[in-house]
Amino acid sequence: MRTSPAGTPLGDAFHVYDTTLRDGAQREGISYSVPDKLAVARLLDSLGVGFIEGGWPGALPKDTEFFQRAAAGDLELRHSTLVAFGSTRRAGVQAQEDPQVRALLDSQAPVVTLVAKSDRRHIERALRTDVAENCAMVADTVAYLVGQGRRVFLDAEHFFDGYAYDPDASLRVLEAAMQAGADVACLCDTNGGQLPTQLAETVTEVIARTGFRVGIHCQDDTGCAVANTVAATQAGATHVQCTANGYGERAGNADLFTVIGNLATKLDMPVLPDGNLSELTRTSHALADIANLAPDTHQAYVGTSTFAHKAGLHASAIKVDPELYNHIDPAVVGNDMRVLVTEMAGRASLELKGAELGLDLSESPAAVTGAVRRVKELEAHGWSFEAADASLELLLRRQVAESGEHNSGGDTERGMPAAPFELESYRVSLDHRPDGEVVSEATVKVRVDGERVIATAEGNGPVNALDAALREALVPRLPWLNEVELVDYKVRILTDASGTDAVTRVLVESRDEEHEWTTVGVHGSIVEASWLALCDALAFKALRRDEVVSGASA
């Protein structure tokens, strides 16, 4: 049984320890199924973290099942070592007779992290015992698990508050564990109230007084979990406990990706297997998907906005020297630099954006003028292209096509393909019938290849019915539309600047086998807004398909 990180240059000398599946799962809104948990573990292993804490076997049925499936071969780890989390034996019971301790062994995880209280007030007031008995519970359990061939880490809960209140009592808990055979004394800022300076002082002092291998586990209640984790590392901690995207109870935990980014790019610590740092952004977004949470667009290192530039001041200067305006090359962490389209930037931004999308607009001045005007008009009515690159690309191409100019560069001959279909009308009806049944039905009348087609379909909701009717009408003529899958659908109600009527902005994220793209629609009616975004999504597929077809024939 491997009990150390595999494949990282630092080996066992430094532990990147992920607790997304246990502490991260306590975030409000997260509810992992067992397949979710397996998927999370595979992604973390593929990134190359040293340890994956899989949950609390025996306490939560899903966690028990996760370890069973992992042991049965559903989870093969290349880099990471699986860890089971649990508590020490209860007071007055022998370790080997405590069913919770038994469950830790049954999990077959090669490493066990035991949580123990290390604040005298918690020991006395919440646990209702004394420091001596608490230490005996820790020592017995550690010794028993080590005797059973497990590597054991200690999570010293509430350590920093406890150490400030009664340092000797807190150190006694660490000693009990380490003398019984634990390998790491992980100091937890459970309530998250620490600031980096004081926390680093405590870490330095604990290492000086004990000589133990020390780890760090920070919550983000002062907004300093990442800084605290880094400061502890600089003070000598060699084991950092983090969660993906900082998921966790209350304000969350130290974000695994930001901590890795800081250690790797700022402190030159090769904490991941060679070449894996560029997987940081992709892994972060995939883990957000599994958690069913929108990725934080402004997250350090991995956010989609994190290397995006907006202000006029920078947008012009950045053309000269991109490295003067980014703290690192975004490609290092698998991210990239985007330029935003907003009222603050205008022409220069739109040209840069065009270049980013593969459109050289330098020979299309009228198209740029038209696009700037059109974007401003639409933005004044609640449209936003910042997250909808596909709709923006369609808008730019339509302007180029209308202006009669050609964009040169890599795609000289490429204009705007004709829309795959034209709408005549649609009608959607939604009935909540007296018997309680709810029915959605849509009819569309469209023109495809000059032919008029009418189709009707039902759906589980109005947008779904409309999408179904449209596919019913189009797929017999345009079978490639079937490759387009609706991935996500976001709705925002906006009150426009004039403060009159609310409008609805819909973002539709689509994918085919190779790409994902986002389109936008805005309207007073959510169904019409969805329709507009849906039409752009299909038009974009037609455009990409046109490229592939032209490319293949060139």
Add this chain to the structure above:
Amino acid sequence: MRTSPAGTPLGDAFHVYDTTLRDGAQREGISYSVPDKLAVARLLDSLGVGFIEGGWPGALPKDTEFFQRAAAGDLELRHSTLVAFGSTRRAGVQAQEDPQVRALLDSQAPVVTLVAKSDRRHIERALRTDVAENCAMVADTVAYLVGQGRRVFLDAEHFFDGYAYDPDASLRVLEAAMQAGADVACLCDTNGGQLPTQLAETVTEVIARTGFRVGIHCQDDTGCAVANTVAATQAGATHVQCTANGYGERAGNADLFTVIGNLATKLDMPVLPDGNLSELTRTSHALADIANLAPDTHQAYVGTSTFAHKAGLHASAIKVDPELYNHIDPAVVGNDMRVLVTEMAGRASLELKGAELGLDLSESPAAVTGAVRRVKELEAHGWSFEAADASLELLLRRQVAESGEHNSGGDTERGMPAAPFELESYRVSLDHRPDGEVVSEATVKVRVDGERVIATAEGNGPVNALDAALREALVPRLPWLNEVELVDYKVRILTDASGTDAVTRVLVESRDEEHEWTTVGVHGSIVEASWLALCDALAFKALRRDEVVSGASA
């Protein structure tokens, strides 16, 4: 003209400087109108920050107009001093002849913050001049503005990167400004690449070498903007530039509210007027509203989840001793402790939640059992009550009413009021007509007070039409429903655990003159999900009204 903070115990000795309206506005997705900007400034003044940077007059038309309206009396500040941001004169032009400098004076702001490059590479490569000319531009502009009676701060852009590359060149820029009469040399980590330890060392060194009053401005590209700001303060900086909720370009800026929370509660610095710290949470949420962004539920100090407890481990212990599980008393910053309802918690959580909602469920064991079962069933189908307290309260009260038990305590006699109406059926139709017109129409058939009512209304979308038809039917009989206003409406598409059909979860936020409440609905159809949330919203209003009426008659 006041040029110092008013009403804070620290007076001019420490500056809390807000740049939401300038640097914060560069966040992707933010677009402030002039009334928005005035509303932001009023909230910041009411919280009691020392300085409000209002924008860049002369560069952005909205900013110019904001200062005009402020000067015309549209903005009366009790605590804060208004600041105009701008750049130094251009190369080869006299300060008094530079229109940008002129615009700073015209703004009538008593304080001007001048941005200047302080990294030799930026001076040479982006500005295409040399350090000497850059210093002359800084010194001339500062001297001119000071001569015109303005207090001047310097924003030394890219200072930390510049200081690491060529410390003397960077210090020369500070000297040019301070010797010409600037009051604060604000060191900016413009690219946001700093970590607290190194940043604090630089701040200490700069203060030691120059004796200048130093400020700090941090971007969050390492996830350490807050920690860096606090570390700089501990190293001697007496002026901190922040933005509301950390809004800003890329990963954002140091969050004003977290910085204030840390300085006030961890370093005992009274940086706000007495009594204003408890306005922190409310101000943060109001500023998110104006920015039209969802508040970050996990934001330190002010997030709605930030003092919420989920795990079984804590939920039971927290009953004993809440202060052992929170790093501060949430009331200090105007926040409060919530208990979450999830599969992880069960009975104990639901009882605590009941208590929080004013329901003593200790004498309603059958109702609690029923509620736990019902919550689990609904959660398995995509419902979530974590953000929908009003729907949860209705669910609990319905269970109490069904069980025949009475909840005792403050509201012994209060059961569940009858639903204000019963639905027979509804029908919504949406037409996109051949002429391009889009029309939504809804018909509802309901029973109110035993009477059958049919009403039809149009709306700008299906939900709006349904809401309008329902009000049409009910308001003549229940006129108090008119007090209910729909504030926000959030939609999430969920794929349920079985991976079959997608369902839509709708959260509806409603308010009357006194309260705001959130309700939830889940269904395959977005319209039915909205309908369910809407019905709960009205039922909750009926419940609250019932309380007021009973209370008044008691």
